[in-house]
Amino acid sequence: MRQERWEGIPEDLARTAEFHGHLCPGLVLGYRAVKLALEKGGWERPQDEELICVVENDSCSVDAVQYLAGCTFGKGNLFFRDYGKQVFTFASRKEPGRGVRVSLRPHAWPSPGETADPEERRRKAMERFLSLPPEELFRVDEVEVELPPAAEIRPSVLCANCGEPTMETRTVVEGDRVLCIPCSRGWIPPWKARKGEGTQSS
Numbered sequence: 202m203r204q205e206r207w208e209g210i211p212e213d214l215a216r217t218a219e220f221h222g223h224l225c226p227g228l229v230l231g232y233r234a235v236k237l238a239l240e241k242g243g244w245e246r247p248q249d250e251e252l253i254c255v256v257e258n259d260s261c262s263v264d265a266v267q268y269l270a271g272c273t274f275g276k277g278n279l280f281f282r283d284y285g286k287q288v289f290t291f292a293s294r295k296e297p298g299r300g301v302r303v304s305l306r307p308h309a310w311p312s313p314g315e316t317a318d319p320e321e322r323r324r325k326a327m328e329r330f331l332s333l334p335p336e337e338l339f340r341v342d343e344v345e346v347e348l349p350p351a352a353e354i355r356p357s358v359l360c361a362n363c364g365e366p367t368m369e370t371r372t373v374v375e376g377d378r379v380l381c382i383p384c385s386r387g388w389i390p391p392w393k394a395r396k397g398e399g400t401q402s403s
């Protein structure tokens with residue numbers, strides 16, 4: 202079924218949908234945004250962390266950024282700003298300062314007036330997002346970007362309450378104890394809660 206539904210779409214979009222789990226309008230938007238941004242920036246999919254992306258939403262579209270552009274949460278070259286906007290800013294650490302900002306144009310989504318049925322509206326949106334020329338879908342601006350600091354590997358220390366290894370830059374010092382953030386806020390580790398040991402340190 203899945204194969205049939207995905208027939209007729211570009212091969213790299215099909216792979217992106219495989220990664221995401223389904224094909225949806227948001228994913229198609231992300232797919233188009235990534236392709237456009239990489240083309241405008243003259244960037245290839247990076248092997249490492251030189252390409253970074255700042256996304257201004259945490260919707261389906263971001264999975265296209267992770268899969269196609271290689272900007273991922275795990276590698277630390279994906280930065281999330283919770284602004285609720287389909288805006289994607291790409292930059293390369295190889296060319297500091299220069300960035301490409303791709304933002305969804307107003308009225309890109311079919312208006313609810315066009316069809317009342319949500320499924321039909323989704324289908325229409327997907328068709329439109331696939332067929333519109335990229336510049337009609339997105340506005341593209343060359344922008345100056347201050348690059349977020351590169352991902353760092355810091356040593357871990359053991360939390361005095363739960364004993365879990367915790368990156369030292371994410372610890373909280375309380376008196377003579379070094380705690381992880383949850384423990385500093387009163388978290389009771391599940392094994393302590395089960396034994397009824399409460400929050401006392403072990």
Ligand SMILES: [Zn+2]
Nearest residue numbers: 225227228261
């Ligand atoms: Zn989706």
Ligand SMILES: [Zn+2]
Nearest residue numbers: 360363381384
């Ligand atoms: Zn802890």
